[in-house]
Amino acid sequence: MKAQVFRGVKQLSYEEIPVPSIADDEVLVQVRVVGLCQSDIKKILYPLYEPPRIFGHETAGTIAAVGSAVQNWQVGQRVVVLHHIPCMHCDYCLNENYSMCDTYKNITTTAGFQPSGGGFAEYVKVPGHIVRNGGLITIPDHITFEQASFVEPTNCCLKAVKKAQIGPGQTVLVTGAGPIGLMFIMLVNYFGGRAIATDLIPSRIDKALSVGAEAAFDARDPELPQKIQVLTRGMGVDVSLLAVPSDKAFFQALDCTRKGGKILFFAEFPDEVEIPINPNILYRREIDLIGSYSSSFRLQALSADIVFNQRIDVDALVSDRYSLKDLAAAVDQAVAPTPETFKILIYPEVTEE
Numbered sequence: 001m002k003a004q005v006f007r008g009v010k011q012l013s014y015e016e017i018p019v020p021s022i023a024d025d026e027v028l029v030q031v032r033v034v035g036l037c038q039s040d041i042k043k044i045l046y047p048l049y050e051p052p053r054i055f056g057h058e059t060a061g062t063i064a065a066v067g068s069a070v071q072n073w074q075v076g077q078r079v080v081v082l083h084h085i086p087c088m089h090c091d092y093c094l095n096e097n098y099s100m101c102d103t104y105k106n107i108t109t110t111a112g113f114q115p116s117g118g119g120f121a122e123y124v125k126v127p128g129h130i131v132r133n134g135g136l137i138t139i140p141d142h143i144t145f146e147q148a149s150f151v152e153p154t155n156c157c158l159k160a161v162k163k164a165q166i167g168p169g170q171t172v173l174v175t176g177a178g179p180i181g182l183m184f185i186m187l188v189n190y191f192g193g194r195a196i197a198t199d200l201i202p203s204r205i206d207k208a209l210s211v212g213a214e215a216a217f218d219a220r221d222p223e224l225p226q227k228i229q230v231l232t233r234g235m236g237v238d239v240s241l242l243a244v245p246s247d248k249a250f251f252q253a254l255d256c257t258r259k260g261g262k263i264l265f266f267a268e269f270p271d272e273v274e275i276p277i278n279p280n281i282l283y284r285r286e287i288d289l290i291g292s293y294s295s296s297f298r299l300q301a302l303s304a305d306i307v308f309n310q311r312i313d314v315d316a317l318v319s320d321r322y323s324l325k326d327l328a329a330a331v332d333q334a335v336a337p338t339p340e341t342f343k344i345l346i347y348p349e350v351t352e353e
């Protein structure tokens, strides 16, 4: 089969490798669509992981083979593949901090080499513990593979929305209107909140409005805090969601968030960035700073419900489709987005039906 093998920083190699062989309790999935995630891009561009590896984790496909001991799954079923599943019994899991669980962090789905997701290949192997513990989700007939590939990123955004306790009537500042920011806008609306978005790119500001933001502004607008005051009866927003790794965006969020409000860090900052802050600002205004990384096992069913029942319009997020062979070009486009670049999806060359 073909796969995009990470051979070193910024080195993707399109290679012929063996189809993974499966054990009795494992499942082989033929990849139909895989989303290109910001985290994949970081793993390709920075020296974070030893090569060789095959990344890609927003995977939707068809079951191509099942081990002899696998129950409840058959060849031909359309599924979303989750690349990590928590152990459910460590201290982190018992406190619903699933993404801190060692079992969760240890990615085991693989197309070959050190397991790293494996979606950037024609076939990916799903290990027994993921098969047994809810890591395969059936795609309903009316949902395309493309739509289904959004279950994982939806979960990550949903987890952040839940951690920030966004609910009916709340106002939320979403900094950055790329694919993640747009999904936040949709989810804020779904939970009855009002989204106000910022971005630097005019087309993204327009896009934010078209997917449901109540207002959207240029992030450089010096009047932004005043404009937000007007929209929030002089209060400021209840929650700011940082969908861009920018200290400027953080300080802007601080200026726009009401007393007693929350600021949630979603985008991963470069490691060398430090943000100096006078703690009394947090103390006197009782601002909560929250981090949210990855997805929540507990929100899996709701994420699938949101995507499969089309409670958010994931089609509106897709801007580009590349074949697996051209993954490097897709990464280039994601790093230097055109005004019309939003979510990029990758299609493997399917050689057999």
Ligand SMILES: [Zn+2]
Binding pocket: 037, 038, 039, 057, 058, 152, 153
């Ligand atoms: Zn992802």
Ligand SMILES: [Zn+2]
Binding pocket: 086, 087, 088, 089, 090, 091, 092, 093, 101, 102, 103, 104
């Ligand atoms: Zn655990």
